[in-house]
Amino acid sequence: MRKYHWLALALLFSSLMTSGCLPTIKRQWDVQPVDGTLVDGVTGTPVAGAVITNADDPSLSATTDKDGYFAIEEQSHVGLHLIMAASAMRTQTWQIRHPDYAYAEIGTRTLIPPLSRQPSHLQLPLFTEQPSSPPDCPAYGYLMALAQWQDDNGIDEPWIETDRCHNEEAMQSLIDTWYPE
Numbered sequence: 047m048r049k050y051h052w053l054a055l056a057l058l059f060s061s062l063m064t065s066g067c068l069p070t071i072k073r074q075w076d077v078q079p080v081d082g083t084l085v086d087g088v089t090g091t092p093v094a095g096a097v098i099t100n101a102d103d104p105s106l107s108a109t110t111d112k113d114g115y116f117a118i119e120e121q122s123h124v125g126l127h128l129i130m131a132a133s134a135m136r137t138q139t140w141q142i143r144h145p146d147y148a149y150a151e152i153g154t155r156t157l158i159p160p161l162s163r164q165p166s167h168l169q170l171p172l173f174t175e176q177p178s179s180p181p182d183c184p185a186y187g188y189l190m191a192l193a194q195w196q197d198d199n200g201i202d203e204p205w206i207e208t209d210r211c212h213n214e215e216a217m218q219s220l221i222d223t224w225y226p227e
Contacts, residue, residue: 077103078120079165082167083170093144101139101151135157138155150170193220204224
């Protein structure tokens with residue numbers, strides 16, 4: 047019976063190797079580091095007291111200091127992982143709230159599997175007024191205001207897509223605004 051366990055283990059290992067998966071013990075990032083600065087979209091002054099929270103894990107949160115700066119530290123562990131040749135992008139959604147500003151939401155993207163440190167640095171304006179957002183696309187108003195702000199300031203940065211917009215009409219409007227023909 048013991049002989050068959052070794053045979054099964056050898057078959058499993060060889061099938062993993064031929065499929066492009068390699069079992070290894072490696073450090074893996076559970077949370078990538080995110081930091082940045084929030085400023086008033088009109089005056090450019092730092093926004094203190096804004097709360098930045100991960101939409102999927104509210105324990106990942108930070109509050110901006112007097113200079114508008116925030117930092118969310120990375121979290122990682124060492125363990126057994128299957129490393130695959132293919133990779134994809136993962137979006138993390140960050141919600142931004144402040145009593146004097148309209149709701150803001152932005153996404154950061156990292157490669158998965160997360161086997162390397164991939165810090166994100168955000169420099170974002172907040173707005174007291176912005177277009178309203180449909181309930182199934184909460185970032186719509188912020189992203190429309192951000193597009194206008196970037197246009198007014200001569201900034202040509204690509205829009206970081208949110209994965210929480212489930213309104214086809216709103217999403218098409220965002221695409222048309224951010225990527226005009």
